[in-house]
Amino acid sequence: MPNTRPLSPHLGIYRWRVNMLQSTLHRLTGLFLSLGALLVAWSLIAAATSGTAWDVFAGFCGSWIGMILLFLWTWSLLFHLCNGCYHLLHDMGRDFGPPRRDRTHAPVYWKTGVGVIAASIVLTVLVWIILLVRIGGGAA
Amino acid sequence: MSAYPGQEGLRAPLKVARGNGASGTGVPHWWVQRVTAVALIPLSIWFLFLVGGLLHATYPEVLASIAQPVHAILLIVLSVCLFWHGALGLQVVIEDYVHTRWLELTLQIALRFGASLAALACVMAVLSVWLTGTGYY
Numbered sequence: 001m002p003n004t005r006p007l008s009p010h011l012g013i014y015r016w017r018v019n020m021l022q023s024t025l026h027r028l029t030g031l032f033l034s035l036g037a038l039l040v041a042w043s044l045i046a047a048a049t050s051g052t053a054w055d056v057f058a059g060f061c062g063s064w065i066g067m068i069l070l071f072l073w074t075w076s077l078l079f080h081l082c083n084g085c086y087h088l089l090h091d092m093g094r095d096f097g098p099p100r101r102d103r104t105h106a107p108v109y110w111k112t113g114v115g116v117i118a119a120s121i122v123l124t125v126l127v128w129i130i131l132l133v134r135i136g137g138g139a140a
Numbered sequence: 141m142s143a144y145p146g147q148e149g150l151r152a153p154l155k156v157a158r159g160n161g162a163s164g165t166g167v168p169h170w171w172v173q174r175v176t177a178v179a180l181i182p183l184s185i186w187f188l189f190l191v192g193g194l195l196h197a198t199y200p201e202v203l204a205s206i207a208q209p210v211h212a213i214l215l216i217v218l219s220v221c222l223f224w225h226g227a228l229g230l231q232v233v234i235e236d237y238v239h240t241r242w243l244e245l246t247l248q249i250a251l252r253f254g255a256s257l258a259a260l261a262c263v264m265a266v267l268s269v270w271l272t273g274t275g276y277y
Contacts, residue, residue, distance in 0.1 A: 048265035
């Protein structure tokens with residue numbers, strides 16, 4: 001039986017806050033990282049199969065599309081990691097008290113939300129600078 | 141006729157609501173998601189370092205790295221936590237967005253089979269490299 005009953009007002013009625021972006025990104029990066037988990041499985045199975053299978057895997061990772069995907073996976077992992085740690089702090093009751101949600105001041109989760117996103121980007125750039133230096137050093 | 145689906149005459153809607161409400165489960169889902177998340181914090185950071193160290197590795201070097209006991213054990217723990225955590229997350233995504241019952245059920249079953257299979261394959265692959273030193277063959 002189709003549900004014809006009216007819905008309550010949904011996402012559109014809320015003012016934009018950074019935690020909406022965090023929540024959406026957490027789910028999207030989680031979905032993307034599930035694909036990354038399959039890449040991990042591919043690497044281990046390829047390593048256990050043969051040198052040829054490993055070369056196919058390594059060739060994919062070294063290709064342009066592979067490098068772009070690996071970069072996105074790095075950021076997804078680091079964002080999911082940073083935001084996940086923040087989730088765990090929330091689970092312990094951090095930043096939930098009334099003074100923390102006072103609208104006359106900027107609630108603390110605005111700053112921490114921007115901080116989490118910024119930290120994930122900075123860490124990703126840092127990881128890839130190190131990786132590219134290593135790649136450059138290895139090729140030379 | 142009643143305004144409520146399944147209500148006949150004077151029988152209260154509660155009659156059909158029984159068994160369709162709160163499932164009485166879900167706490168283990170919440171906890172396992174958190175526990176695997178905590179485990180994945182050090183494991184994923186370690187994994188980044190492992191991958192970074194293997195950038196220009198040849199195939200024998202990769203095998204040797206996987207076959208180190210500490211690496212092998214951590215890779216096994218990582219694989220299990222990774223696919224368990226991922227399956228729990230995807231389960232909620234499917235519950236949230238797929239409202240066609242047969243499709244939802246199909247996806248949920250496929251997700252469990254897929255995640256179990258992938259985790260098992262990872263564990264077997266690491267074990268074979270670790271214990272034989274040469275992989276499956």
